[in-house]
Amino acid sequence: xxxxxxxxxxxxxxxxxxxxxxxxxxxxxxxxxxxxxxxxxxxxxxxxxxxxxxxxxxxxxxxxxxxxxxxxxxxxxxxxxxxxxxxxxxxxxxxxxxxxxxxxxxxxxxxxxxxxxxxxxxxxxxxxxxxxxxxxxxxxxxxxxxxxxxxxxxxxxxxxxxxxxxxxxxxxxxxxxxxxxxxxxxxxxxxxxxxxxxxxxxxxxxxxxxxxxxxxxxxxxxxxxxxxxxxxxxxxxxxxxxxxxxxxxxxx
Amino acid sequence: xxxxxxxxxxxxxxxxxxxxxxxxxxxxxxxxxxxxxxxxxxxxxxxxxxxxxxxxxxxxxxxxxxxxxxxxxxxxxxxxxxxxxxxxxxxxxxxxxxxxxxxxxxxxxxxxxxxxxxxxxxxxxxxxxxxxxxxxxxxxxxxxxxxxxxxxxxxxxxxxxxxxxxxxxxxxxxxxxxxxxxxxxxxxxxxxxxxxxxxxxxxxxxxxxxxxxxxxxxxxxxxxxxxxxxx
Ligand SMILES: Nc1ncnc2c1ncn2[C@@H]1O[C@H](COP(=O)(O)OP(=O)(O)O)[C@@H](O)[C@H]1O
Ligand SMILES: [Mg+2]
Numbered sequence: 001x002x003x004x005x006x007x008x009x010x011x012x013x014x015x016x017x018x019x020x021x022x023x024x025x026x027x028x029x030x031x032x033x034x035x036x037x038x039x040x041x042x043x044x045x046x047x048x049x050x051x052x053x054x055x056x057x058x059x060x061x062x063x064x065x066x067x068x069x070x071x072x073x074x075x076x077x078x079x080x081x082x083x084x085x086x087x088x089x090x091x092x093x094x095x096x097x098x099x100x101x102x103x104x105x106x107x108x109x110x111x112x113x114x115x116x117x118x119x120x121x122x123x124x125x126x127x128x129x130x131x132x133x134x135x136x137x138x139x140x141x142x143x144x145x146x147x148x149x150x151x152x153x154x155x156x157x158x159x160x161x162x163x164x165x166x167x168x169x170x171x172x173x174x175x176x177x178x179x180x181x182x183x184x185x186x187x188x189x190x191x192x193x194x195x196x197x198x199x200x201x202x203x204x205x206x207x208x209x210x211x212x213x214x215x216x217x218x219x220x221x222x223x224x225x226x227x228x229x230x231x232x233x234x235x236x237x238x239x240x241x242x243x244x245x246x247x248x249x250x251x252x
Numbered sequence: 253x254x255x256x257x258x259x260x261x262x263x264x265x266x267x268x269x270x271x272x273x274x275x276x277x278x279x280x281x282x283x284x285x286x287x288x289x290x291x292x293x294x295x296x297x298x299x300x301x302x303x304x305x306x307x308x309x310x311x312x313x314x315x316x317x318x319x320x321x322x323x324x325x326x327x328x329x330x331x332x333x334x335x336x337x338x339x340x341x342x343x344x345x346x347x348x349x350x351x352x353x354x355x356x357x358x359x360x361x362x363x364x365x366x367x368x369x370x371x372x373x374x375x376x377x378x379x380x381x382x383x384x385x386x387x388x389x390x391x392x393x394x395x396x397x398x399x400x401x402x403x404x405x406x407x408x409x410x411x412x413x414x415x416x417x418x419x420x421x422x423x424x425x426x427x428x429x430x431x432x433x434x435x436x437x438x439x440x441x442x443x444x445x446x447x448x449x450x451x452x453x454x455x456x457x458x459x460x461x462x463x464x465x466x467x468x469x470x471x472x473x474x475x476x477x478x479x480x481x482x483x
Contacts, residue, residue, distance in 0.1 A: 050389050078394070086391045096386035099483040100404045110390035113400060144482035162390055 003028040003197055004049075004166055009058035010070075011044055018044045019055070020221040026166065026199065026214075031192050033208035033229075034201045036218035037244060042201045045218070046168045049199070050090045051081050062087045062165055089159035089167040093174050095151040097143040097158070103130060104139050107158045116162070129157040133187050149180030153187055160191075167191070169200040185211075205248055209233055217241045258443065258452050265439030266459045268353065269425040272435065276360040276421060283361065284368030291373050309366040315427050317363055322355040322431050349433055356428040360421075367417055375410040376402070379483075408478040415471040419464055 002025040011019040018041045026032055034042050047053040049060065057070030067084040068076070076084070098106050107126040116122060130139055133153035143151055152172055159167055169188065173181035185207050191198065192211050202208055208215060208229065215232040217225045217240075225232060225241045236242045253261075290302035309317070326332030337351030379402050387397035429438035440453040 052385055052388060082388075082391050082393065085389055088389070090385075090389040092382060092386065094382055096380075096382040098383070098386070098401050099481045100408075109400065110387075110392055113396050114391055142481050158390070 001028070002026060003063055005059075005061040006049070007059045007061075009045070009048055009055045009060070011041075011048055011053060011055050018221050019048070022058070022218075022221075022223055024216060024223065024226060026197060028197055029195045030213040031196075031198045031200065031211055032214045032216055033212040034199060034216050034218060035203070035205070035208060035244070036216075036224075037247075040218040041221045042218055043170055046090060046170050046199065046201060049166075049168060050088045051076075051085050052090075086162065087165045089162060089164035091152070091155050091159050091167070091169045091172050093171045095143075095148070095155045095175070097151055097154055099143050102140050102142050103135060103146075103154050106143070106154055107161045110158070111161050114162075122161075126157070126161055129160050130154075132160075132190070133157045134183070147180060148176045149183045152176065152184045156184075156187055156191075160196075165197060167196055167198045169198065169202070171201050171203065173202070173204060203248065205233070205245070217244065219244070253443070253447055253449065258449070258455070261443065262436055262439050262452060262456060262459065265434055265436035266456075268349075268428070268433060269422070269435045269459075270463075271353070272356055272360055272425040272428055272433075273422050275357050276364050277418065279357075279361045280364035281368055283365035284372055287365055287369035288372035288376065291369060292376065306366045306369060309363055310370070314359065314363050314424060315430050318356055318359040318427060318430055321359040322352065352431050352433045353428075355431065356433055360424070364417070364421060368414070371410050371413045371417065372406070374413070375406040378409055379405050404478075405483045408481070408483055411471070411475050411478065415467075415475070418471065419467055422463055422467070423460060 004026040006025065007023050009019055009022040010017065022041075022045055024032070034045070036042055044053060048055045051068075054076075055068065055070060058068075059066055059070065060068040065087075067087065098109065101109060104123070104126055107129060108122050111117065111122045111126070112119065117125070127136070127139070130136055133156055135150060135153055135157070138146060138150060138154075143154070146154065152175075156167075156172075172188070173184050176184065181204065185204060188198070188200065189207075189211050200208070200212070210229075212229055215227060215229055216223055217232060217236075217238075219240045225236060225238045231237075232241065233245065236245060287302055287306065290298050291306060293299045293302070322334055323332075325334065334351035334355045337354055338349065339351075341347050341350035383401055383405070384397055387401050392400075425435055426437045428435045429441070432438065434442075436456045436459055437453070440456050443449045443452045
């Protein structure tokens with residue numbers, strides 16, 4: 001059963017239409033990789049899912065809940081938006097850790113403020129997550145004392161601590177030195193193995209091919225092509241997809 | 253006059269300087285916050301009004317603002333408020349200059365609140381959008397984000413400019429003598445006029461230097477306390 005159902009999402013900034021009707025669905029435990037050239041609207045799509053942007057029209061449903069319905073014109077209240085956000089997690093390209101908190105406190109801050117359990121439960125869970133991303137030794141360190149790859153792994157643990165239904169990644173390795181991308185991609189791969197449902201915007205084609213159940217190729221605000229990794233990488237139907245894949249191979 | 257007598261006479265004046273300093277800091281620093289929020293308001297009229305207000309207060313000499321506050325009630329409403337306060341307090345409580353000091357405190361508080369508000373605004377606006385968004389996607393409320401994530405980063409960023417402003421403030425208190433408030437330099441001038449002693453005027457510098465030295469140490473400690481993270 002689809003855990004996420006996105007139908008005909010449209011979004012414009014002023015006169016530029018950035019998303020021109022995006023529809024897809026995602027089953028529990030599946031991983032979708034979102035690929036496409038810069039400016040095609042990938043970030044905007046993730047931001048709509050996380051309610052950092054409000055779509056102009058379309059619907060977003062998680063399980064049986066319709067979180068957003070463009071037809072239903074009454075605006076969502078701040079509280080409804082906040083509750084909607086709890087279904088999703090988002091890992092940013094630039095980590096955005098809270099600099100004044102150490103690793104443990106970064107991970108426990110939101111669960112503690114939102115009273116997701118007793119302090120002991122929250123801390124125990126946080127320690128387990130920090131262990132999962134391989135940073136137990138750094139648990140008392142501040143973000144400025146960590147490498148980019150370590151910061152991004154903390155950001156992943158922080159997102160997981162709220163136990164989202166769907167975890168989104170916006171180019172999680174683009175801000176990293178090449179030798180640090182591996183550690184982050186391995187963590188994401190580990191999450192896939194433990195059954196997390198994820199949407200990953202990435203330029204790492206090899207990773208997308210290996211980890212995804214489904215690939216979405218976006219161009220100019222539409223889904224140009226969608227399919228299994230085999231379909232997209234071995235046998236792309238659209239010229240645009242072929243062109244994009246060729247270019248991204250040439251770069252390497 | 254002996255050295256000790258002069259020092260004690262100047263000390264009385266310095267107490268007035270310190271009073272102006274403390275009240276301005278204690279009232280101006282909190283008052284700067286609503287002004288900063290008004291200047292950042294999404295409601296245009298409020299934003300424009302508060303920006304014009306800040307522009308005027310920062311654009312006009314503080315000495316002129318002291319004159320305006322002190323003389324305007326008398327000139328406009330034919331009610332010299334601060335002279336009345338002066339007389340009333342000195343008759344009933346035997347304390348001189350209360351009205352003049354009050355006028356100075358009002359002028360200083362407004363003036364410094366505007367300077368502080370600009371520092372706050374700069375500090376708040378310098379925090380990246382990503383910090384707010386990281387809080388939003390975790391499901392936090394706006395006020396949780398401000399209190400638990402943004403505030404400390406803002407404080408860290410405003411400590412150095414606030415320190416500068418605070419050190420300027422103690423020296424600015426000398427402006428109060430433009431309406432004859434007996435702060436330390438006014439006291440020294442008094443000695444020059446009545447006892448033909450000029451050295452006390454230069455000696456006042458020592459008072460300022462010692463106090464600024466103390467402030468520098470304290471503010472340096474605060475800065476150091478926030479050194480454990482980079483933002
Ligand atoms: N807040 C915004 N205001 C105006 N234009 C925006 C905004 N956010 C994104 N855009 C525009 O939307 C287009 C798609 O951007 P984005 O979703 O970031 O693409 P991608 O992540 O695929 O590179 C770009 O042309 C970008 O300039
Ligand atoms: Mg992007």
